[in-house]
Amino acid sequence: MAGELAETSGRFSQFDRIVIPARKAMRQSLIYLIATVLAAAFMAPFFWTISSALKGPWEVIAYPPTLVPKEVRWQNFVDIWVRWPFATWTVNSIVVCVLAVIGQTASASVVAYGFARIRFPGREALFLVVLSTMMLPIQVTIIPLFLLYRQIGWLDTLLPLIVPHWFGGGAFFIFLLRQFFRTIPKDLDEAAEIDGCGKLGILWQVVVPLSKPALTTVVIFSFLFNWNEFFQPLFFLNSNDKYTLPLGLRFFQTFPTQGGEPKWHLLMAASTVITVPVVLLFFLGQRYFIQGVVMTGLKG
């Protein structure tokens, strides 16, 4: 301890004047080294995926392996669309995502506005119920939901993946938006009210325009969640022309190829295709993304 103190506050000797900067530089380069090695390790699987996605069926399992494809085969990315129903699955995924994202954002805004801005008896208690549903895993309700959708003929349609999102939009988003709405000065609401604006009008004309960052965060998270969702489609979708992309990819993984031809290259191409939109979205909305994570994680 004492030695460390002398070092950290050491401005006493000539010796320290040389040693300390040198130590600092060493420490600094060590940090860069660790960070770079880690980043490379985290990226290596992606590199290998893309590299494999561009190889031919036999080069992909060739021995010794080639780091970079000898012959770049863009054809793989065409094949998954032509020889497999990836186009259908993509359309399904897009339909689900667009409708679910709109539903979640719109309905969570309305509900969050109610919780943030309007006084009514039982508000705090109900909000606690909202929060507690955040801790409720989907696994607990999946069986009765499956039976419910079966009763009303929604199984093997995209409806179960869309409609529930229009009712409340999920506890997480209600919470996030409520927190944000509460930071908007109430005077603005009141001014609009004097002008004869109804509550929905206030939400739409005053609150929404001021909440673009929070709403963008909700849109991004909602897209990610719905794009990646696997558990519910697995239960609710049956025939392969109804599949969303994750389910289709799983189907493709387990389906044997003709003559047992290796299909790792196609699987890797498909995995790339399903991941790219998410990564693009992240780059476009990085700022909102990080803000959203921090907001929900720290204040939660």
Add this chain to the structure above:
Amino acid sequence: MATQTIGWRWPVVSRFRLRRSTREALAGYAFISPWIVGFVCFTMGPMLAAIYISMSRYDIATPPMFIGLENYQRAFTADPLFWPSLLRTAYYTMLTVPLGIAGSLLMAVLLNQNIRGKAIYRTLFFLPSLTPVVAMGILWSWLLQPEVGLANLLLWSVGIKGPGWLSDPDLAIPCLVGISLWGSIGGSRMIIFLAGLQGVPQELEEAAELDGAGAWAKFLNVTIPMLTPVILFNLVLGVLDSFGVFAIAYVATDGGPAYATWFYMLHLVNQALRYFEMGYAAALAWIFFALVLLFTYLQVRWSARWVYYSGEEGR
């Protein structure tokens, strides 16, 4: 002043003789009504229905038959896969959660250093957590493929014969742990820790330095206590998450080899979708829910001993 005039005007304008507070309350209920409907139809209703279903024998084809607690009894005493799957899930959780939290925290500390290109490193660490879980499962089963996977090729190039990874019963769970760490360490948890680190008051760190604390002592005695609320948050969520581990195992190993990765959720899903034992699956779901609630409760209770809330002591 302005508010007063509104207060006066409302009852006059209103055609119905409702007090302003009543109108306000009605508007409030109207606004949250989508959530109420959703909660009743898609959450509360199904949960209650699940209780009844869990006490029935129900194979979809024939109407449910009430059998009392038989399904629960079967789970605890007669199902040869129940306890093993629960233990496997516990094993997975005990590896994933502590390693995940420690890993994210260390990475956040690394990024919190004074280095250039922080945003780039952060992005690179973050990207794996965006990968859809099916893609993650497929790409890792390719990387860990025993004969031609990248991992074993690299090992082979330095003269080591690599193991079977996911196809080795002893290694399968640790591999899945590794995969899920790859997909979560640099993700939102790290971002939350990073924000938490930036929120550690400078004066506390300086005070510790004056008291002669080195970097490590400062980290243990100042940084960690300040982060304990965030750690608790991540602990609770982490346990919830990894106890429900499903997709990654379903895609990468399908519960194999020889049931080595047959986690609790895999058991549940197979009961429901393969054997159509809806009653039994619902019972498994309720047991799962009870366990998760118990864990959360215990963690929160236990947290009183180690979580430090700076607000409480009134700065």
